[in-house]
Amino acid sequence: MRLNSAIAKNGMGATDDFTQFYLSCSYSVVEKHIVPGSPTKYFQTVEMNYFVVDAFAQKVFSTASIEAKGVGNSEEQASTAAIRQVSPTNTTLASFIKESNMKIIKYYDEQYKNIIVKAKSLAKVYQYEEALFHLSLVPEACVGYQEVVEVAAGIYQKYLDDKANKALAKARAIWNAGQDSYAAAEAGEYLAEILPDATCYPDAVSLSNEIKARVKSDIDYYRKREEKQEERAYQVDMAKIKAWKEVGVAYGNNQKSVYYYRTLY
Structure with missing residues (x-):
């Protein structure tokens, strides 16, 4: 302390x-x-x-x-x-x-371009969380911070889309297999994970409308979908920066044991 x-x-x-x-x-x-x-x-x-x-x-x-x-x-x-x-x-x-x-600031001033290259390479192999982790380490005082933010925003979008596409695929598979109230409820759990910022969000809305019309029951997700859409639809730039940094920080915290417990000197 x-x-x-x-x-x-x-x-x-x-x-x-x-x-x-x-x-x-x-x-x-x-x-x-x-x-x-x-x-x-x-x-x-x-x-x-x-x-x-x-x-x-x-x-x-x-x-x-x-x-x-x-x-x-x-x-x-x-x-x-x-x-x-x-x-x-x-x-x-x-x-x-x-x-x-x-x-430390001088280090990042000299290394931020290499960090960006590494993050982009990680994103190409779908290691989005690790990519965002490395970008999240660059301090605001670094001369390249704005460039880092722009790259991170693009990778974060890919991260959102990847998660959303997987959730949508699971929701479709569950609904196609059951097409009853139980399948609707289970599919709704996955559809609820899809944020409005995701590219496939319109497809998720279309599927949820199809399910709601077919089941005709007041399942929580479908009743509250409009509320969730309004709540999540608008995000200012600072909120987006916070979002991608949180993903990176969470990944980094899981790496503590990898780095901190080695013998340094």
């Missing part, structure tokens, strides 16, 4: 979501001795080592070290007291975080 506070206080975003770069720290005791007197006191000098790590390349991106001193009734308490001396506003730590932030 102290690291999150330090990051937030120095102009960077602190998040529990998976990102390419993350801040970590370790410490080592460089000096210790017992302070004479009663009760016995322990004195320690601790070196705090801060790392910004590139999770993809599995290497340390930047580092900083800060020494702090602490006294306690045990060696453990002395270490804890020393660590607590390094506040989120520590000038060395603040400078390190700000410089790391600038280096």
